Amino acid sequence: MPGFPQQKPLQRLKADVRKLVEKNLLGDKIESLDPTRRGSIQHEIVVLRDHYRDLRSGPGDGGWNYGESEDQLIAYSLAYYPYYVEVVPEATAKISFQTERHWNLASSHKDIRQEETKYAIVGCGSAPELYGLLRYIRHLAFVAGDERPVNTRIKLFEPNRQCWEPLATAVTKPLIKRSVWLKEAMDENVVRIFWSLETRIPDLELPSEFDVTIVQHVLNEVRSEDRANWLSKAMISLVPGGLFLVVDVKPDVHEELQGMGFALVNVGLCWSDKGERRLDRVVTNLFRDLPREFERKTVEVKVSFYEKPAVPKTQRRR
Numbered sequence: 001m002p003g004f005p006q007q008k009p010l011q012r013l014k015a016d017v018r019k020l021v022e023k024n025l026l027g028d029k030i031e032s033l034d035p036t037r038r039g040s041i042q043h044e045i046v047v048l049r050d051h052y053r054d055l056r057s058g059p060g061d062g063g064w065n066y067g068e069s070e071d072q073l074i075a076y077s078l079a080y081y082p083y084y085v086e087v088v089p090e091a092t093a094k095i096s097f098q099t100e101r102h103w104n105l106a107s108s109h110k111d112i113r114q115e116e117t118k119y120a121i122v123g124c125g126s127a128p129e130l131y132g133l134l135r136y137i138r139h140l141a142f143v144a145g146d147e148r149p150v151n152t153r154i155k156l157f158e159p160n161r162q163c164w165e166p167l168a169t170a171v172t173k174p175l176i177k178r179s180v181w182l183k184e185a186m187d188e189n190v191v192r193i194f195w196s197l198e199t200r201i202p203d204l205e206l207p208s209e210f211d212v213t214i215v216q217h218v219l220n221e222v223r224s225e226d227r228a229n230w231l232s233k234a235m236i237s238l239v240p241g242g243l244f245l246v247v248d249v250k251p252d253v254h255e256e257l258q259g260m261g262f263a264l265v266n267v268g269l270c271w272s273d274k275g276e277r278r279l280d281r282v283v284t285n286l287f288r289d290l291p292r293e294f295e296r297k298t299v300e301v302k303v304s305f306y307e308k309p310a311v312p313k314t315q316r317r318r
Helices: 010-026 035-057 070-079 081-098 128-143 161-178 180-187 224-237 251-259
Strands: 117-122 152-158 191-197 210-216 238-248 263-271 299-307
Touching (some): 035 070, 081 210, 081 263, 117 128, 128 152, 161 191, 210 224, 224 251, 251 263, 251 299
Parallel strands (some): 117 152, 117 210, 152 191
Antiparallel strands (some): 238 299
């Protein structure tokens, strides 16, 4: 199956994110910052990469907090944000094809032009997944030859919403507003987005209403014992025929998910410090003096998904 046709190539998306960060958070070009400020951002990038390596090699303890400073948010936006946008449309397109849901991810028995499709994005942070999902929904309308999108509601769950709000305001919301199609869809109340402040993920109770639940790069931060308990409850909360998508960097997370009935998919994206999708040196001055161990080996993006059995036709008629 061909990959998702990118509406905004990754290199352009990186440039857009950087410009929004410079305009809305820094107020200046990154190259023009004083050495102390550049050094602070560089330090935060190194800290984030070290944390990533720790997650790959050992268990998360659930104690990490992102967004504790503006420089950490800026580091995250440069080193990770564009790539996290990219995963959702690629993953949803591939899984939609595998589950024979070519036009949308709602239950196949629904009339996609009349019934609402409900998405949950859990642990969304500054919500790069939201922008990626909206790109996918836009693609669905384009492929279907219909400029009017599927009736869509998206709810975002983030326990540290206040920490992430500056980056969501500086980058995610402007990216969404730049799309004339999305702005018109939201003005017409066809696409509805709800930002919410929630409890810690292990304690989060999802309502039983979502057609699709997306959890990206989150479960690696949750203790294994809490993870299994929360997943069991979250899977139940799906509507019949609903999909649960988990994107994660930890192999043991995917192993646990397969034990719970999830299927594993290799999306076909690779991140590294080489090639088109290198976790890149967006600003040479930030990355020039970093040690060689800063470089990351190639990481394949993998997604586990669970499809809840649909309600039999005889039951739907009642």
